[in-house]
Amino acid sequence: MANGRYNTAAREAIIAFFCANPDRQFTADMVFDELSRLLNKTPGKSTVYRLLSILSEERVLRKYRDGADSGMLYQLVRGGGCEHHLHMKCTECGRVYHLECERSNDLLGHLLDEHGFRINSSISMLYGECEKCRKG
Amino acid sequence: MANGRYNTAAREAIIAFFCANPDRQFTADMVFDELSRLLNKTPGKSTVYRLLSILSEERVLRKYRDGADSGMLYQLVRGGGCEHHLHMKCTECGRVYHLECERSNDLLGHLLDEHGFRINSSISMLYGECEKCRKG
DNA sequence: TTGCGTGCAAAGGTTTTGCATGGCA
DNA sequence: TGCCATGCAAAACCTTTGCACGCAA
DSSP states (O other): OTTSOOOOHHHHHHHHHHHHSTTOEEOHHHHHHHHHHHOSSOOOHHHHHHHHHHHHHTTSEEEEOOTTTOOOEEEEOOSSOGGGSEEEEETTTOOEEEEOSHHHHHHHHHHHHHHOOEEOGGGOBEEEEOHHHHHO | OTTSOOOOHHHHHHHHHHHHSTTOEEOHHHHHHHHHHHOSSOOOHHHHHHHHHHHHHTTSEEEEOOTTTOOOEEEEOOSSOGGGSEEEEETTTOOEEEEOSHHHHHHHHHHHHHHOOEEOGGGOBEEEEOHHHHTO
């Protein structure tokens, strides 16, 4: 590989798994369980932890915590532009929505201009219920 | 006490400590260290953990995690109304600001009416730099 | 052939829990 | 007096790390 890393089965499987679930996030344990189901030969848990850390450093994944109970969570980093809009995570289904609407960006400008707060969108998260879950 | 709990020195000291620092948040370890400095007789660490959990259940404190590295954090719950506005935490100084401005609330209404998202303000947090920290 | 990747087991840090004792009301 | 609170130590949990071996390029 270009970056001085080898392209192994475990690495490919993890990337493929996250790409198949771009708007969801998983703990190391959940990834481990999924790989166990998908692959014949399951990588060890420490390999999963190591790959998740490496992929986070490479900015392929985002690593964060969420709420009071969870362990570390990992999610695929979207192509680009996420630093320019807010995100909202549904507390029911866990999906993350990109709030790429003008009103959200207006607020960020207002907070900077009038309140002096420079919000870092890529690490901020709003929580609530999405439409599907509210009406479901 | 009214809620079937006893009012002990450790409990009072923890509440007093958080009341003295209403806009900051602490790990159990930090609370333990502070109490060690403030009190002659320091409560054990497990007592600190237990009291922090109990106070969180009683909604005196809020218990949450933050970012990729931190342990559990605890912060005093403000008197009321926090469920009606957004909050912003400065990544430099750690202070939490209450965004009780019309524009923030407009956004919440917009997200509900136009996008179907019902944001839960009390568990959402924006991160960024506050004016003081930006200007050094 | 070189050096990164992997698995296992052990270590590390944080938080919780069991149990006997101590203290509030 | 009856519960709740506390301290200590052990357990539980999640994540990282050391080391020897395996495998990609």
